[in-house]
Amino acid sequence: xxxxxxxxSTHGADYIQMVLEHLNVSILSxxxxxxxxxxxxxxxxxxxxxxxxxVGVSGILRxxxxxxxxxxxxxxxxxxxxxxxxxxxxxxxxxxxxxxxxGFRSVPVDVLEAARGMGMDERLVFFKxxxxxxxxxxxxxxRTAASEVVASATLAAYIGAGGLGQIIFxxxxxxxxxxxxxxGASVAAxxxxxGMLLSAxxxxxxxxxxxxx
Amino acid sequence: xxxxxAYWASHQDKFMAALGEHLVIMGVVLAWSLAVAALVTLAIRxxxxxxxxxxxxxxxxxxxxxxxLFSLLIPLTGLGLTSATIVMVAYNQFLLVRNIVEGLNGxxxxxxxxxxxxxxxxxxxLLRxxxxxxxxxxxxxxRLAAISTIGIATIAATINAGGLGTILFSGxxxxxxxxxxxxxxxxxxxxxxxxxxxxxxxKLVTKRISR
Numbered sequence: 001x002x003x004x005x006x007x008x009s010t011h012g013a014d015y016i017q018m019v020l021e022h023l024n025v026s027i028l029s030x031x032x033x034x035x036x037x038x039x040x041x042x043x044x045x046x047x048x049x050x051x052x053x054x055v056g057v058s059g060i061l062r063x064x065x066x067x068x069x070x071x072x073x074x075x076x077x078x079x080x081x082x083x084x085x086x087x088x089x090x091x092x093x094x095x096x097x098x099x100x101x102x103g104f105r106s107v108p109v110d111v112l113e114a115a116r117g118m119g120m121d122e123r124l125v126f127f128k129x130x131x132x133x134x135x136x137x138x139x140x141x142x143r144t145a146a147s148e149v150v151a152s153a154t155l156a157a158y159i160g161a162g163g164l165g166q167i168i169f170x171x172x173x174x175x176x177x178x179x180x181x182x183x184g185a186s187v188a189a190x191x192x193x194x195g196m197l198l199s200a201x202x203x204x205x206x207x208x209x210x211x212x213x
Numbered sequence: 214x215x216x217x218x219a220y221w222a223s224h225q226d227k228f229m230a231a232l233g234e235h236l237v238i239m240g241v242v243l244a245w246s247l248a249v250a251a252l253v254t255l256a257i258r259x260x261x262x263x264x265x266x267x268x269x270x271x272x273x274x275x276x277x278x279x280x281x282l283f284s285l286l287i288p289l290t291g292l293g294l295t296s297a298t299i300v301m302v303a304y305n306q307f308l309l310v311r312n313i314v315e316g317l318n319g320x321x322x323x324x325x326x327x328x329x330x331x332x333x334x335x336x337x338x339l340l341r342x343x344x345x346x347x348x349x350x351x352x353x354x355x356r357l358a359a360i361s362t363i364g365i366a367t368i369a370a371t372i373n374a375g376g377l378g379t380i381l382f383s384g385x386x387x388x389x390x391x392x393x394x395x396x397x398x399x400x401x402x403x404x405x406x407x408x409x410x411x412x413x414x415x416k417l418v419t420k421r422i423s424r
Binding site for chain 2: 060063064065066067068069071072074075147150151152154155158159165168169171172177180181183184185186187188191192195
């Protein structure tokens with residue numbers, strides 16, 4: 001306990017810096033992944049061939065260990081933030097893509113027909129019917145991706161991307177249990193907080209479903 | 214391309230040793246995970262509310278990065294395979310317990326009632342009726358757990374648990390491109406092959422049960 005207090009009194013600024021780095025890398029990767037995977041997922045819901053290809057590739061990517069994806073970027077892109085962001089983006093795309101495609105495809109046909117029968121044009125059908133109905137499934141994919149990204153960003157410290165993983169790897173290198181506990185607890189807390197924040201957003205976006213209970 | 218194959222050929226024994234370690238870790242972890250998951254499921258099955266609560270806790274635990282759990286356990290159980298196994302077994306609980314519970318709850322209550330009416334004891338009902346009917350769902354959970362274990366076991370190399378991660382980390386440390394690329398290809402191949410094999414078993418078992 002003494003060690004922990006001592007650490008924060010001497011390394012407080014470094015600590016905040018590492019938290020920010022961690023969030024920075026995670027948010028950047030997740031944002032790029034969303035920008036790629038959501039439009040692709042929507043396109044997949046329209047074209048069975050595209051869906052077959054992307055879901056197949058995504059399925060393979062989900063099976064490959066995250067460390068392998070992270071490590072294989074190093075010979076191509078070197079070390080630092082860039083390979084980390086590329087790897088994390090690659091890891092984040094599959095869950096978002098699969099769920100977005102599923103969400104848009106499983107909008108009930110009779111609902112679409114009713115909307116068109118009421119005189120909605122395709123643009124209105126898309127924004128007023130498809131997007132709200134597909135949102136929960138798609139967002140569940142984003143949540144999965146976010147927790148994966150925060151976890152893998154910890155590993156990315158090993159390839160020089162910074163973040164809270166640095167504390168853990170330093171602790172492992174020097175066998176300092178105080179650093180291990182601080183790093184481990186911080187990463188755990190961060191990932192739980194991110195999960196809670198995203199489920200709060202989820203609930204906020206569709207209050208009608210939670211109002212019933 | 215040729216260089217990567219040449220490196221593989223000259224260091225094949227090292228790759229194979231790491232692969233062997235990795236498979237042993239996976240086997241041990243899966244065996245422990247199944248045993249613990251069976252006990253946990255038996256303990257929580259009586260009440261839906263307890264089931265929900267326990268699954269929520271396991272889900273939260275599952276979302277914590279493995280490196281964080283490893284480092285929190287090192288002060289208690291030290292470096293090495295013990296800490297790694299505990300963490301991986303804990304992660305698998307979410308996947309296994311969730312699927313076992315889901316599978317058992319999906320069994321038609323009428324079938325259970327019929328079995329009880331025929332004079333089966335609760336244990337017989339569980340072993341002879343509910344488990345076989347729930348098996349496809351349980352098997353899907355086992356496959357997910359195996360794939361997740363293969364992934365996390367590579368990370369466990371950071372705390373000296375051995376396995377394929379050792380190759381990746383030592384390749385990174387010495388910036389040996391051949392080692393890095395061959396190591397990642399091997400890792401990916403192991404995970405993909407395991408997935409195909411387990412899917413095959415799943416299909417076989419499901420077919421046999423539904424007959």
